[in-house]
Amino acid sequence: MATNSARLLALLGMMQRIRAFEETAMAGHAAGEVPGPLHPSIGQEAVAAGVCANLRIDDRLTSNHRGHGHALAKGADAARMMLELYGRAGGSCGGKGGSMHIADFSVGMLGANGVVSGGIPIAVGAAQGLQMLGSDAIVCCMFGDGAINRGPFLEGLNWAALYRLPVLFVCEDNGVAAFTATASVTAGAGVAARAESLGVPATSVDGNDAAAVDAATAALVGAVRAGSGPRLLHARTYRLTGHTSTDAAGWRAADEVAAARDNDPITRLEAVLRAEGVAQATLDALRADALREMAALRATAHVAPWPDAATAFADVIGENA
Amino acid sequence: MPNVTLAEATRLAVLQEMRRDPRIWVLGEDVARGGLFGQYRGFLEEFGERRIVSTPISESTIMGAGLGAALVGTRPIIEMRIFDFVMCAMDELVNQIAKIRYMFGGQARPAVVVRMPHGIWRNSAAQHSQMLEGWFAHLPGVIVCCPSTPADAAATMVAAIRSDDPVLVFDPKNLWGATGDIADDIAPLEFGRARHARHGDALTMVSWSACMPLAEEAADALAAQGISVDLLDLRTLAPWDADAVLASARRTGRLLVAHEAVTTAGFGAEIVAHVAERVAVRATRVGFPSVPIPFSPPLEAALRVDAAKIVSAARGLLAT
Ligand SMILES: Cc1ncc(C[n+]2csc(CCOP(=O)(O)OP(=O)(O)O)c2C)c(N)n1
Ligand SMILES: [Mg+2]
Numbered sequence: 247m248a249t250n251s252a253r254l255l256a257l258l259g260m261m262q263r264i265r266a267f268e269e270t271a272m273a274g275h276a277a278g279e280v281p282g283p284l285h286p287s288i289g290q291e292a293v294a295a296g297v298c299a300n301l302r303i304d305d306r307l308t309s310n311h312r313g314h315g316h317a318l319a320k321g322a323d324a325a326r327m328m329l330e331l332y333g334r335a336g337g338s339c340g341g342k343g344g345s346m347h348i349a350d351f352s353v354g355m356l357g358a359n360g361v362v363s364g365g366i367p368i369a370v371g372a373a374q375g376l377q378m379l380g381s382d383a384i385v386c387c388m389f390g391d392g393a394i395n396r397g398p399f400l401e402g403l404n405w406a407a408l409y410r411l412p413v414l415f416v417c418e419d420n421g422v423a424a425f426t427a428t429a430s431v432t433a434g435a436g437v438a439a440r441a442e443s444l445g446v447p448a449t450s451v452d453g454n455d456a457a458a459v460d461a462a463t464a465a466l467v468g469a470v471r472a473g474s475g476p477r478l479l480h481a482r483t484y485r486l487t488g489h490t491s492t493d494a495a496g497w498r499a500a501d502e503v504a505a506a507r508d509n510d511p512i513t514r515l516e517a518v519l520r521a522e523g524v525a526q527a528t529l530d531a532l533r534a535d536a537l538r539e540m541a542a543l544r545a546t547a548h549v550a551p552w553p554d555a556a557t558a559f560a561d562v563i564g565e566n567a
Numbered sequence: 568m569p570n571v572t573l574a575e576a577t578r579l580a581v582l583q584e585m586r587r588d589p590r591i592w593v594l595g596e597d598v599a600r601g602g603l604f605g606q607y608r609g610f611l612e613e614f615g616e617r618r619i620v621s622t623p624i625s626e627s628t629i630m631g632a633g634l635g636a637a638l639v640g641t642r643p644i645i646e647m648r649i650f651d652f653v654m655c656a657m658d659e660l661v662n663q664i665a666k667i668r669y670m671f672g673g674q675a676r677p678a679v680v681v682r683m684p685h686g687i688w689r690n691s692a693a694q695h696s697q698m699l700e701g702w703f704a705h706l707p708g709v710i711v712c713c714p715s716t717p718a719d720a721a722a723t724m725v726a727a728i729r730s731d732d733p734v735l736v737f738d739p740k741n742l743w744g745a746t747g748d749i750a751d752d753i754a755p756l757e758f759g760r761a762r763h764a765r766h767g768d769a770l771t772m773v774s775w776s777a778c779m780p781l782a783e784e785a786a787d788a789l790a791a792q793g794i795s796v797d798l799l800d801l802r803t804l805a806p807w808d809a810d811a812v813l814a815s816a817r818r819t820g821r822l823l824v825a826h827e828a829v830t831t832a833g834f835g836a837e838i839v840a841h842v843a844e845r846v847a848v849r850a851t852r853v854g855f856p857s858v859p860i861p862f863s864p865p866l867e868a869a870l871r872v873d874a875a876k877i878v879s880a881a882r883g884l885l886a887t
Contacts (some may be wrong), residue, residue, distance in 0.1 A: 340672035367631020375636030399624035
């Protein structure tokens with residue numbers, strides 16, 4: 247198999263794991279097993295997989311509320327993530343964070359964030375700290391198109407450019423911010439133009455084309471790691487589900503959704519791989535394996551022990567008793 | 568070091584710590600020129616622009632970048648310039664810094680110091696004079712410091728910098744010029760331990776920050792009238808020294824809390840409630856009325872706490 251096919255197959259494998267993780271968690275939520283809301287990234291997996299395939303384990307990542315895919319692609323442990331969604335003791339955050347606050351510092355995943363654009367200042371500061379410590383690790387900062395209308399976007403990009411910080415900003419542009427078309431509330435020429443105006447070179451890419459995301463990110467990460475300062479990747483994609491696990495998204499135009507289904511990044515990547523001669527059975531196995539893995543994690547999480555009530559008082563301030 | 572100002576005491580404390588640990592750095596507006604109050608004078612020359620970072624006027628990112636830098640192992644001192652501007656960084660402080668350790672199950676300890684010079688000073692009016700330290704004492708996940716003397720301000724900075732928890736330091740602007748002696752080798756303050764400023768048995772008085780010298784003045788005036796005041800400088804509000812206040816109130820049966828902040832829902836309310844839940848005590852509070860701080864000197868003076876107001880409240884309390 248060609249090297250390229252192997253890399254694309256690995257990307258597909260990750261995308262299938264992300265999708266299976268979220269489909270499984272959504273089913274768990276519908277069954278009343280997963281408390282709290284989920285923000286699924288189904289349809290956007292090529293961005294998480296394509297970007298994170300270019301990061302080292304010691305590179306840091308900040309994410310947003312729709313961050314399961316980012317965390318998985320950065321290498322976070324899926325079993326602990328599933329336990330966290332279920333609020334169980336062995337979860338990534340001991341059950342204190344839930345879906346919107348998954349972090350796994352052991353793989354450089356500095357946290358999802360419940361506040362839109364909340365990760366941007368943290369990412370630039372992490373990059374400033376790494377620069378100060380003389381590290382060649384970089385920081386990848388993921389946010390949605392809705393985040394570009396908040397102040398921290400302006401502040402953070404200006405700051406990163408000013409101090410030439412090693413940050414790759416990634417705007418995952420699914421065209422919506424919750425229930426509002428972002429274009430209807432955004433003046434000017436969009437995220438890439440805004441970034442360029444602040445001295446941050448930007449690249450726009452079809453975010454449903456995993457190979458294109460991978461290639462664009464590789465070039466940008468190379469520049470960032472070489473000390474050329476921050477870069478921004480603008481990845482256009484589509485959220486195939488509603489805003490949260492309880493939003494059936496019936497408010498969207500049927501033809502828009504149908505067109506998006508035809509543009510599913512997973513089926514597109516499968517078509518590319520088939521054209522490169524990869525057998526259908528190989529592709530099918532990736533999906534089947536991912537579904538099996540996540541079903542097992544769900545079954546385990548559902549019966550896993552709850553956190554000890556005493557842990558509710560741990561990790562507030564000072565040393566733990 | 569004899570007879571240094573409070574501003575200089577904090578400068579020397581930060582200097583001592585930055586010389587000790589190369590991971591410590593300062594970020595904020597105008598810090599490279601020495602800070603607004605000279606509290607970082609000479610630092611750029613000694614530590615260079617990587618550790619003394621004059622930033623854009625981007626409070627959200629000053630606060631949030633400090634957090635991010637702490638998450639990769641540096642130890643930032645986040646300078647807010649004037650307390651009131653922290654309103655532009657409330658998400659980063661309240662939703663991010665104060666939550667991150669707990670919310671992520673203890674994976675990270677954000678070792679940041681946030682300096683916020685606060686309080687009424689030189690007729691600075693409604694947006695540059697506030698004392699909202701009580702808001703932050705209400706917030707789980709942070710340590711809240713309100714020193715009032717040069718020695719305590721220096722010791723507070725050392726403790727804040729060495730702490731692995733987020734520490735909010737409210738520098739008392741009106742006391743920048745107050746003088747006192749500090750140690751050559753500044754030791755860290757113990758958080759949650761009050762300073763016993765006057766010993767007495769007629770009434771317990773509790774204060775902190777810029778109100779503390781007024782409380783001392785009032786206590787001395789009362790002493791001249793034969794009323795001995797047991798006066799505690801809390802120094803830190805979270806944690807606060809409830810044991811010391813309870814022990815004193817148990818002896819005197821009278822409790823007066825004086826703070827420059829607005830009385831309504833101020834931290835004095837917490838102290839009085841906490842004591843009243845445990846001790847039979849008569850209590851009163853002295854603070855600012857529920858009014859934005861006015862500019863004109865006579866208007867400001869009419870509303871602001873002074874020693875005479877504390878004395879009169881104390882006499883009222885003793886009459887009951
Ligand atoms: C500061 C802030 N305002 C509002 C919200 C509520 N909210 C959560 S997600 C969201 C939409 C965000 O859109 P975008 O950044 O494009 O991300 P997407 O949901 O499309 O992935 C909103 C408004 C929030 N979490 N934080
Ligand atoms: Mg969006």
